Amino acid sequence: MSNPSDTPAPQPAAPAARSHGRKSISATLRPRVLMGEAPRLARVWTARIITLFPEAFPGVLGESLTGKALKEEAWALETIDLRPYGIGKHKNVDDTPAGGGAGMVIRADVLGPAIDEALARAKGRTRLIYLSPRGRRFDQAMARDWAAGGGVTLICGRFEGIDERVIEEYRIEEVSLGDFVLTGGEIAAQAMLDATVRLLPGVLGNAESIEDESHSAGLLEHPQYTRPAEWKGRAIPPVLMSGHHGKIAQWRLATAEDITRQRRPDMWADYQNRED
Structure with a gap:
């Protein structure tokens, strides 16, 4: 747990993003790792992942047709590491549940700034999703809806979940992969993105194969x-x-x-x- 002296002073908002052709450049008050980070593409369907484990991505999304489409810039993937937003010298991201109980809860003052950065990066219509076992169950219709927009921002929870005030403040949609509990949202995020990205134009290369598969009709x-x-x-x-x-x-x-x-x-x- 952290004490009030650990809490950083408020900082001014980062400058807005500027678009140069298909390349999108934005300033940030937090340093980013420059080596090995792919440049963002403007007007390309983009998935943004808020996670404590950015190294888990792209994972299987970097393989097969989704990986080929990622390399060909048919879609883009960005990770936002939650740890740098942590509080104090140990970068704590969680605290004990109010009212007592087992486990830990991700703090609102940690997750909120990470969401702000994700939204500042977003272009066009995007969805803000928290991967939660209490959410609406993900299905093919939802994948089609996501694919029709400009992208999605997925929040991968850990521990006992996230502070409810964050969900209320940002009007976050809660979505579940199924009626079971995982240790975190990263696996669910990859499954949902795989189902969505394959629906983007040109990824599969054969529209008929999408129309004939399970759940489509x-x-x-x-x-x-x-x-x-x-x-x-x-x-x-x-x-x-x-x-x-x-x-x-x-x-x-x-x-x-x-x-x-x-x-x-x-x-x-x-x-x-x-x-x-």
Whole structure:
């Protein structure tokens, strides 16, 4: 825990960002690591991550199609290290819960300035999200909504969470990866960004593949097959080898409906209501 003498004096706001072509340059009152930091791109969909573990990024997002798109500047990734905003010589970011209890809570006077920097960097419409197990569950519709904007700022919590006053002050959306608890938000952030970035124009390179996959039409995806035509006595369904595109489409829809009805009754009910 820190004492009042550890609290730094208020500082003036950093100058606003300036845009030079696609490169975006902004001044900051806190020093940044210059070597190895990619320049920010103006007008590019950008994910900003507030985290105690910036070295965890890009992680898997730097691989495969999302990694290729990142290198080609189809999207941008920025991390904001929460530790430099910590209080006192030990840069404390958390304190004990008001009212008692186990664990620690991230301080409002630590997280607030980090959010201010993230918002100062943002260009266009962006979402401010706290990755929280009590939030609305992330789904494909949310990924499409995020992809349609200018980017997202994701707050990766730790310990017992963050001071509620920060959520109220910034009107932060709370989003959950699922009905379980992780040790922090970094894994959830990478999963949500993977689902979102792949929807950005040109990342997958084949818009039809997005339209046919699970959840895109409110159904789980139909089964997929490829060569060889027979494997361990199991043959590809004959209709898929027929070349009749109309019958193939009917088979895929029927199997997708069967799988959804059996495995996700909740999705099936929503699908039927939408069809009605």
